[in-house]
Every structure is written in structure tokens, then in C-alpha cells.
Amino acid sequence: MNKSNDVSLSSLRTRHPKVYIKTFGCQMNKADSRRLEEIFISKGYKTADMVWDADVVVFNTCSVREHAENKALSNIGSLKVLKDKNPAVRICVVGCMAQRMQKEIRTSLPHVDFVVGPSKMFELPILIERNEKGIHPDTEETVKVFYEYLPDIIDNKREYSGYVPIMKGCGNFCSYCIVPYVRGREQYRPKEEVLAECAVLAKTGINEIMLLGQTVNSHPDFKSILRETAAIKGIKRVRFVTSYPGKVDRELVDIVRDTPALCNYFHIPVQSGSDDVLKRMNRDYTTDYFMDIAMYIRKQIPAAAISSDFIAGFPGETDRDFEKTLDIVKKVRFDQSFTFKYSPRPMTRAYEWEDDVPLEVKKERLARLNEACSDAAQERNALLVGKKVEILSEGGNSGRTGEYKIVFWEGDPAEPGAEVEVDIKKALPHSLTGRRA
Ligand code: SAH
Ligand code: SF4
Ligand code: F3S
Numbered sequence: 026m027n028k029s030n031d032v033s034l035s036s037l038r039t040r041h042p043k044v045y046i047k048t049f050g051c052q053m054n055k056a057d058s059r060r061l062e063e064i065f066i067s068k069g070y071k072t073a074d075m076v077w078d079a080d081v082v083v084f085n086t087c088s089v090r091e092h093a094e095n096k097a098l099s100n101i102g103s104l105k106v107l108k109d110k111n112p113a114v115r116i117c118v119v120g121c122m123a124q125r126m127q128k129e130i131r132t133s134l135p136h137v138d139f140v141v142g143p144s145k146m147f148e149l150p151i152l153i154e155r156n157e158k159g160i161h162p163d164t165e166e167t168v169k170v171f172y173e174y175l176p177d178i179i180d181n182k183r184e185y186s187g188y189v190p191i192m193k194g195c196g197n198f199c200s201y202c203i204v205p206y207v208r209g210r211e212q213y214r215p216k217e218e219v220l221a222e223c224a225v226l227a228k229t230g231i232n233e234i235m236l237l238g239q240t241v242n243s244h245p246d247f248k249s250i251l252r253e254t255a256a257i258k259g260i261k262r263v264r265f266v267t268s269y270p271g272k273v274d275r276e277l278v279d280i281v282r283d284t285p286a287l288c289n290y291f292h293i294p295v296q297s298g299s300d301d302v303l304k305r306m307n308r309d310y311t312t313d314y315f316m317d318i319a320m321y322i323r324k325q326i327p328a329a330a331i332s333s334d335f336i337a338g339f340p341g342e343t344d345r346d347f348e349k350t351l352d353i354v355k356k357v358r359f360d361q362s363f364t365f366k367y368s369p370r371p372m373t374r375a376y377e378w379e380d381d382v383p384l385e386v387k388k389e390r391l392a393r394l395n396e397a398c399s400d401a402a403q404e405r406n407a408l409l410v411g412k413k414v415e416i417l418s419e420g421g422n423s424g425r426t427g428e429y430k431i432v433f434w435e436g437d438p439a440e441p442g443a444e445v446e447v448d449i450k451k452a453l454p455h456s457l458t459g460r461r462a
Contacts, residue, residue: 044070045079049097050087052237052266053208054120056188058085061119061147068150077107081115081153085146086122088203090368094122101134108136115139115153119146121207125371143193143208186417186442187226191219191250192238197269199296200307200374201339201367204239211239216246220253227259232442233417234260240269248280255286261444262417262427266292271310273318282325288427289326293318294334294363298353299346302339307374312353319357330360330405330428337394338367338387340378347390354397360405360428361455362398366391399454406430406452413462418443426457436461 044065048058061083062072073079082104086097097118104116117139118130124142131140138156141149194209195202223234234254238244242265255263263286268277270293281287295315297303303311322329335350354362366387369380382390409430416424416432418439425431433456434447446462 041069041071042080043073043078044081044083045073045076046083046085047076047100048085049093049100049122050085050120051089052188052235053190053239054085054087056190056237057120057143057146058083059188061085061149064147065150068154070150076104079114081117082107083117083119083149085120086118088121088125088207088370090365090370092368094126097122098134101130101137105134105136117141117149117153119143119149121203124207125203186233186235187223187231188235188237189219189222189226190214190237191241191244191247195239197240198307198374200305201336201370203370203373206372208239211243213244213246216250216253219250220257223254223257223260227257230259230442232259233262234264236263236265238265239267240272241265242268242272242277248277251280251287252284255284260286262286262288264288264290264429268293270295270315270318271308275318275321278318278322278325281329288429289329290332290427290429291322291329292332295353296334296336297339297342297346298349298351299342302342302346305341305375306336306339312349316353316356323357328408328428330430331357332361332363332429333357333359334363334365335394335398336365336367337390338382340367340375340381342367342382342390350394351397354394354401358401358405359398360430361402362394364391364394364398403452403454406454406457409449409457410452411449413446413448414457414459416445416447418445431456433458434461435459 044062046058046062048055065081066072070081076082084097084101087093101118107114108116115138116136118137119141120143123130123140127140127142130137139149139152141152191214193212195204196210198205226234236250236254241247244250251263251265254260268291273291273293281289293315296306296308298312300311319331322331337347337350367380367382369376414426414432416426416434418424418441420441421438422435423431423433424439424445432447432449434445439445447459448462449457449459451458
């Protein structure tokens with residue numbers, strides 16, 4: 026890829042225009058935002074720290090729940106003030122919601138200049154450039170910018186943690202989920218490409234790799250990717266998210282147990298503790314299978330963190346179904362949990378079904394679930410009080426343990442990526458505090 030400054034944005038009137046990117050979605054979206062930023066930089070842009078400093082504003086959006094969309098929409102709405110003040114600013118909406126609501130955004134938010142879904146998002150700098158030159162985007166063959174170009178362009182970035190997608194999209198079609206519709210079916214990146222990217226990241230000083238995918242463990246070469254990434258010189262920690270529960274097996278747990286650089290951290294979203302609900306969700310594992318694997322993790326790697334996602338109030342969820350979800354929380358004692366009220370998503374199968382759990386009941390279930398999850402997390406975190414733990418600093422006085430627990434410490438701050446030892450003094454449900462050793 027050409028790294029020279031080839032931007033000639035006449036109306037932006039500056040040799041180094043500034044781009045501001047804000048991310049609303051999941052880690053995959055964050056990874057996409059970073060890539061997009063790299064591509065902008067390779068084209069001569071600088072990054073803007075604040076929205077009003079930028080020549081190009083990019084909002085990378087999420088569609089997973091209605092709430093996520095509303096948040097992005099209201100943020101995009103508020104950019105109108107910016108556009109009114111400075112009509113030269115280019116406002117771009119990219120990502121999953123840009124895919125799903127392309128038409129609505131174009132018609133109801135006219136201050137938005139570009140609306141680009143996940144599959145074409147990396148072409149945005151080129152689309153902007155063409156637009157500035159007055160070339161219609163469709164008149165020339167579009168230059169494709171795919172993941173594989175990244176190793177060339179990433180080396181101007183100094184960060185300590187690298188997000189490396191090993192797959193795109195998802196083909197699982199859980200009945201509530203919009204992801205397959207906005208991101209397309211799953212496509213796996215070749216192992217060699219993944220390892221090459223990790224090696225480049227390691228050379229630039231990055232010591233933590235996060236392997237990403239909606240069902241990261243369904244990659245056909247997943248286990249060897251894990252082993253080989255963990256063996257790269259300079260890589261101290263490797264994580265992987267999100268694991269599909271039905272594809273977590275004992276061998277995977279053994280590999281994590283036996284490979285020091287693989288973090289003791291399993292994010293395995295169970296969604297519900299009721300087999301009836303799981304079936305209607307089109308999640309093809311049972312609660313027995315999930316419990317078996319969770320208990321195996323607890324036995325083989327007692328310190329390992331297990332985290333999960335839950336949906337409360339899925340269509341047809343009875344009180345009894347919900348009690349079973351609480352049971353699973355009480356039994357597994359998740360270290361961290363992400364809980365959501367069911368939100369009907371257009372295009373999905375469950376959208377056709379009646380959203381029959383009343384909002385009040387959803388709210389009440391969510392509150393009870395949060396309480397149970399909080400108790401479990403607090404109890405798990407309390408096991409670390411009085412211990413010395415190794416933290417990878419996020420910069421300043423905070424960082425994460427290998428189990429992905431966030432720790433705030435008193436004492437000297439540390440550079441991002443530095444390893445710090447902290448004596449843990451206090452446990453809270455969502456964090457720990459201590460003193461730098
Ligand atoms: N690929 C991951 C999940 C990605 S979406 C997996 O299969 O586990 C992240 C979380 O959002 C999901 O785990 C689920 O708990 C939640 N979620 C997805 N769609 C939802 C919906 N329609 N309503 C409420 N929560 C939803
Ligand atoms: Fe959505 Fe299911 Fe795919 Fe996860 S596995 S992204 S919940 S369809
Ligand atoms: Fe991620 Fe949201 Fe898209 S969860 S894949 S950004 S719909």
C-alpha cells in the first residue's frame with residue numbers, strides 16, 4: 026500500500042486533513058475503527074482528538090439492540106450543528122446500522138454525507154477522495170481494501186494491545202440476532218494471514234493480542250492459531266472472544282491451561298438457562314453441555330474467569346425459564362456478565378414472534394439477573410484480595426489482569442503495555458483496587 030500523502034481534498038483545504046472516529050459497537054467494530062484509522066493515516070490524514078477539530082467525522086455504529094441504534098442516531102443527529110457551522114466537514118456513518126438503515130439515514134439525516142456498511146467501510150477514504158474530485162463513486166472500479174492489507178499499514182501505530190479479527194460475519198442465525206444480516210455469513214481469514222499480522226504487531230511492540238470473531242472458536246484452524254500466536258516472540262498475552270459455547274470442548278480448556286501466554290479468560294455467552302429458550306433461540310447446545318464445560322474450566326483452571334451474556338425476556342420466556350437462568354448464574358458464579366433485555370430486531374426470525382414478555386417483567390427480570398450476576402462477580406473478585414497480581418497497564422493507574430479484571434492501583438502510574446505488580450486490597454463487583462507492589 027502506498028504510504029505517501031496522496032490526499033488532495035480540495036474543499037478540505039488542508040494537506041493533512043483530520044479524521045475523528047467514534048465507535049458505538051462491539052470489539053469487532055472497534056477493530057474495524059482502528060483499521061479504518063490506519064487507512065486514513067496511510068492516506069495522509071492526522072487524527073483529531075475532538076469532533077469539532079475534524080475535517081472528516083466517522084461514526085461506526087451497531088444494530089444489535091434498538092437501544093444501540095437509538096444512541097447512535099441521536100449522536101448523529103447532534104452532528105447537524107457541526108455541519109451547519111462548517112459545511113466542509115464530511116460526516117460519515119459506517120458499520121452495522123449504516124447497513125441496516127441506509128435509506129432511513131439518507132432521507133432523515135441529510136447532514137450525513139456518506140453511509141457505508143461493514144463490507145465497504147475500508148473504502149471510505151477513497152470514496153471521500155473521489156467525491157472531492159467530483160468523480161461519481163461508481164464510475165471507476167472500486168479499489169478493495171481488505172484485512173490482508175493491514176500488516177503494511179499498521180506499523181505507524183504505537184499501542185500495546187492488538188485486535189486481530191480471524192473471521193468476519195456470522196452464519197449461526199440465532200433467532201434474535203441481526204449480525205448475520207448486517208455483517209454477512211462467516212468468512213474465515215487464513216491462518217497464515219492471521220499469524221503474519223500478529224507477528225507484525227509484536228514487532229511494533231504490542232504485547233497483547235485479542236483474537237476476534239463472533240464465534241471465534243469455530244475457525245477451522247482455531248486451536249493451532251492459538252498455539253502459534255502464543256508462541257510469537259514478544260507476545261505476552263493472547264485472548265479470544267467470543268467463544269460459541271457449543272464449540273468449546275475440553276481440549277480447548279486444556280490448551281489454555283497448558284499455554285502460559287493464553288489468558289485464563291473464557292467469554293462464553295450462555296444467553297439463557299432454559300433448554301426450551303435456547304432451542305427457540307437456535308443456540309445448538311444444552312444447559313447440561315454448558316454446565317459440563319464451565320465446571321471443567323473451574324476444575325482445571327480454578328483462577329480462570331468465565332464471563333457470559335444473557336438475554337432476559339425472550340419471546341415465550343416463562344418465570345420458570347427465567348429461574349433456570351438465575352440457577353445457572355448461581356452455579357457457575359460468572360466473573361463478569363453482560364445482561365440485556367430482549368430487543369426485537371427486524372429481519373430476524375424471532376421478530377415474527379410476539380414480543381410477549383411485558384416491558385415491566387423484562388425490567389424486573391433484568392434487575393434480578395443483574396443482582397445475581399453482581400453477587401457472583403463480587404464473590405469471584407474477592408478471591409483475589411490479599412494476593413499479588415500481574416497487571417498489564419492501560420496507561421496511568423489502571424490495567425487488567427490476565428483474567429481481564431480491571432484493577433485500579435495507588436502508587437506510581439505506568440505506561441500503556443507495561444507490566445505492573447499490584448497487591449489487591451479490595452474487591453468490587455466490576456473492578457479491584459490495590460497498591461502497586
Ligand atoms: N456472537 C456472540 C454475540 C454477539 S452480540 C455470541 O453468539 O455469543 C452480543 C450479545 O448481545 C449477545 O450475546 C446477546 O446476549 C445480545 N443480543 C444480541 N441480539 C440481541 C437482541 N435482539 N436483544 C437483546 N440482546 C441481544
Ligand atoms: Fe448473533 Fe448467534 Fe452469530 Fe452470535 S452466534 S453473532 S448471537 S447469530
Ligand atoms: Fe458488533 Fe453491533 Fe455489529 S454487536 S457486529 S457492531 S451489530
